Each structure stands twice: as C-alpha cells, then as structure tokens.
Amino acid sequence: MxxxxxxxxxxxxxxxxxxxxxxxxxxxxxxxxxxxxxxxxxxxxxxxxxxxxxxxxxxxxxxxxxxxxxxxxxxxxxxxxxxxxxxxxxxxxxxxxxxxxxxxxxxxxxxxxxxxxxxxxxxxxxxxxxxxxxPKRPPLPGIENFEGHSVFYSVRRIEAMRDKKVLIVGGGDSALDWTLALQPVAKSVTLLHRRDDFRAAPHSVEKMRQLVETGDVRLMIGQVSSIEGEGNQLTAATIKGKDGEERIDVDAMLPFFGLxxxxxxxxxxxxxxxxxxxxxxxxxxxxxxxxxxxxxxxxxxxxxxxxxxxxxxxxxxxxxxxxxxxxxxxxxxxxxxxxxxxxxxxxxxx
Amino acid sequence: MPAPLIWKALPRAMPKITFIQPDGSQQAVDSDVGITLMEAAKIHDVPGIDAECGGACACATCHVYVDEPWQDKTGTPNPMEEDMLDFAFDVRDSSRLSCQIKLTPELDGLVVHVPAKQF
Incomplete structure (x- = not known):
C-alpha cells in the first residue's frame, strides 16, 4: 500500500x-x-x-x-x-x-x-x-489472498481495470462512482447490492440505471456468499439473491462496505x-x-x-x-x- | 378474582432477552425497560455485539437477526437503519441493528440471533 x-x-x-x-x-x-x-x-x-x-x-x-x-x-x-x-x-x-x-x-x-x-x-x-x-473487509474466507491483486478497496489507476470482468459491491457513492468510471474501460461491470435502493447521489444512480437499461452494466440484487480463485487471482464469485445462487466469472472485485x-x-x-x-x-x-x-x-x-x-x-x-x-x-x-x-x-x- | 393469574398475564417489568450464538449456545438476560437491545447486550457482555459507534446508528456492528415470531413486535428498520444495514454482512429479512430496538415490556421473551461475524 x-x-x-x-x-x-x-x-x-x-x-x-x-x-x-x-x-x-x-x-x-x-x-x-x-x-x-x-x-x-x-x-x-x-x-x-x-x-x-x-x-x-x-x-x-x-x-x-x-x-x-x-x-x-x-x-x-x-x-x-x-x-x-x-x-x-x-x-x-x-x-x-x-x-x-x-x-x-x-x-x-x-x-x-x-x-x-x-x-x-x-x-x-x-x-x-x-x-x-x-476499509471494511468482507468476512469471506480467503479474501486476504486476493487483496491488492484482484480484490481492491480503492482504485488508484483506472487502466489497471482495462478488459477485466469487474464486480463492484455496495450501494453508496463509492460503488456507484466506480461503476460509472470503470464501465468504459472494463470488459464487463457487475454492480451488486443487497437491495434495489441506493444511498448514492441520485444523478449517479440514474446514470447507472441507464447503463443497466442499455445492457452496459449488470445490476444484481444480492450478496456475495463465496469467492474462488487461484493464487492471488480471483476467478469467480457466488452471489446469493432472492431467487437462489448464481456463480459469475470475476477478474477483479471492489467491495465498498464503508470504513x-x-x-x-x-x-x-x-x-x-x-x-x-x-x-x-x-x-x-x-x-x-x-x-x-x-x-x-x-x-x-x-x-x-x-x-x-x-x-x-x-x-x-x-x-x-x-x-x-x-x-x-x-x-x-x-x-x-x-x-x-x-x-x-x-x-x-x- | 384470583390475583396471581392477572399478575401472570402482565408483561414483566424486566424483559427477558435470549441471545443465540452461531454455535447454538444461548444466553438469557434480564434487561431494563427503556434501554436498547444493544445496550442490554453490552451490559451483559454478550459476545458478538461490537457496537463500535456506541449506538449512533453509524456503524452496523451491532447487527442481529430477530427470531421469526418476534419480527412483528420489533418492527422494521427505519430508512436510516436500512441504509446502515448496507454496511453489515449477510443481511437477511430478519436483520436489525440492535441499537435501534428499544426494549419494552412487550418484548419480554424476545429471541435474537447473533451473526457469525460483525464487520
């Protein structure tokens, strides 16, 4: 750091x-x-x-x-x-x-x-x-192995996310701002939040919803139940939602759960x-x-x-x-x- | 009229609260009315209730799951608490911040589950 x-x-x-x-x-x-x-x-x-x-x-x-x-x-x-x-x-x-x-x-x-x-x-x-x-570290087993390599609590260089499948977790300004900032460079951006209600500034929420509408951002409602990977490279996350679990491919995860x-x-x-x-x-x-x-x-x-x-x-x-x-x-x-x-x-x- | 029956039907002035840990162990405490569930947990050294912010609804480290039959009596989170729950882990429909539940005689017998981790 x-x-x-x-x-x-x-x-x-x-x-x-x-x-x-x-x-x-x-x-x-x-x-x-x-x-x-x-x-x-x-x-x-x-x-x-x-x-x-x-x-x-x-x-x-x-x-x-x-x-x-x-x-x-x-x-x-x-x-x-x-x-x-x-x-x-x-x-x-x-x-x-x-x-x-x-x-x-x-x-x-x-x-x-x-x-x-x-x-x-x-x-x-x-x-x-x-x-x-x-930053709060989600209590997911093994997360510390990925920190700094494929799990980040802040982004210093947007370029580092180029062509990556990015999973952003949270519902406040950090989560929304990074969703909007990384969407143009990342291969894909998935925003995951536990409810379909966001604390972030209304205009960024609106912008995010437009990107979801056009299929440029995927919005998932649920919580991460487990993550997997090899060495320090995250490869997938399992998301638990109202209708069950889904496993998605992830290259980088950005959890924003406050301090x-x-x-x-x-x-x-x-x-x-x-x-x-x-x-x-x-x-x-x-x-x-x-x-x-x-x-x-x-x-x-x-x-x-x-x-x-x-x-x-x-x-x-x-x-x-x-x-x-x-x-x-x-x-x-x-x-x-x-x-x-x-x-x-x-x-x-x- | 047989007085003891009436007396029995009245809620106790000291509500009994049961905290159930993730490993199934239980701790029942007699609490004062008017304090919060978080304060009752702290007074009785219930493990797993961190309450980092001291009850300001500002940290989500006093997260509990209210046992199903009690959810109507404890009510639902207000918008501020709902926002704060975004900072808790493994949030469920039964999730509440214990600093936002004020103890009343009606909550005598309340059962809550302590999450595996506050974070």
Missing part, C-alpha cells in the same frame, strides 16, 4: 515542533493548547477531512455533553474547533497515514507517512481515537500497549516514550472515560509538558486567555 501511495516518493521533509496524529476534536484542540505555549504543530489524518469520528461517523448527530454547548452536531463541533485554532495556522495533512515513527539520535522524532512525507519533530501527540479508518477503525501502525512503534490502548500518566499524558504523548480515546489510565471533554482536558496538561521539551530554556508562566495580552496577541484578538 505504501509503495503505491508514493508514486514519485516526493520525499517532502517538514521540520516542526509538534506533530499531532489524528484530526478529531481532541487532535484539533491540541493545536490550540500547544499554540498558546508557542508550539507550532502539524496535524496528519488518514481521512479526507478533519473531524475524525465526529465527521466520519456522526456528522449530523447531536452531541449533548460538550460544556457550554447544550447541543452541537459532530460537524458543527469540528467547524467550531477549526475556527478556534485558526490563529495558530497549523497545517493539516489529510489522506495520509503515519506508517513509521522512530527516535533520531538527536532526541527528536522522525515520522514517515504513506504519502512519503517525512516529519522531523520535537514532540509527537497521538490523538488517533479508535485507530486508523480502514472501520483499526489500531494500525501505532502498534508497531514500540510503545507499551494495553488492550490496543496506550497507557499514559495523568499528569502529562505521556506514553512510555518521553516526548510522545497520547490523548483522547486512544489512551488509557485509571478512571479513563472516552469523552471528548476528557480529551480537551488531557491536551491542556500535555501542552505544559510539551513546552518543557520544545522550549527547555523558557519558563512557562501560567496565564488566562481572558486577561493575558500575550495570549490574546497569539489569538489575534488584542
């Missing part, structure tokens, strides 16, 4: 004070708290938008336990946080996953993303929530883990590695509650310790945003 994602291996190198992994509400607020103590941060997120679970899982759902906001949706909360952290100009790197994290001989850290970007930073703040969002959260590469960074969570102390929210902090849903400590408000508290304390590493020569004076002209200047309000 990482090699495909870095076609030119652009090898961008970014030096900074802090790198925040995860642009959920807690990661975003970390920019604020770090900013107040003069720490410049970059944020990296695997999703194509900031907000983490708030934006991906429940953008429209009201949240009722954010202090002073009796009700706010996941998207509103994200938008407000983005506005709040604007003065600090943190750069957001979306669609990127941090694959490697290691300490350099000078004590700083190197992080490398799947897009080939390298960050050199003094502190790392892991705010990765439930882990990386990754799920997996801890992902965080597990390989040599940090102590407890049941896929990162234990931290409750004074600094620091991990087993000095200079690497973990905040929000991904950390654990006695009494931990996975609440957004807990994460907000955690980043405030984390920033105090981060300051010691980033600006060891400076003494940190505790100040309030209501009265400190110094803080107000940073916020651009004085």
């Amino acid at each position: 990482s090699s495909e994602a870095s076609p030119a291996a652009a090898a961008a190198l970014i030096e900074t004070d802090a790198v925040i992994i995860g642009a959920g509400p807690v990661g975003l607020f970390a920019v604020f708290e770090l900013g107040l103590v003069d720490i410049k941060a970059h944020i990296i997120d695997i999703l194509d938008k900031p907000g983490g679970q708030c934006a991906e899982l429940y953008p429209e759902k009201p949240i009722y336990d954010i202090p002073a906001l009796p009700t706010v949706t996941g998207q509103e909360l994200t938008d407000r946080l983005l506005e709040q952290i604007k003065p600090f100009g943190a750069e957001l790197h979306l669609n990127e996953r941090v694959d490697a994290l290691k300490r350099l001989p000078d004590g700083r850290f190197s992080l490398i993303t799947d897009a080939g970007t390298e960050f050199i930073t003094k502190v790392v703040v892991i705010a990765a929530g439930g882990g990386s969002f990754t 799920t959260m997996k801890l992902g590469p965080v597990a390989d960074w040599g940090l102590h883990l407890t049941e896929n969570l990162i234990p931290v102390d409750t004074e600094k929210f620091e991990t087993s590695e000095q200079g690497i902090f973990a905040v929000g849903d991904i950390n654990t400590y006695p009494g931990k509650l996975k609440l957004i408000l807990s994460g907000f508290h955690e980043v405030a304390l984390m920033a105090q310790q981060a300051h010691k590493y980033v600006h060891p020569e400076k003494k940190l004076l505790f100040q309030y945003t209501t009265s400190s002209s110094n803080l107000q200047k940073k916020l651009g309000v004085s």
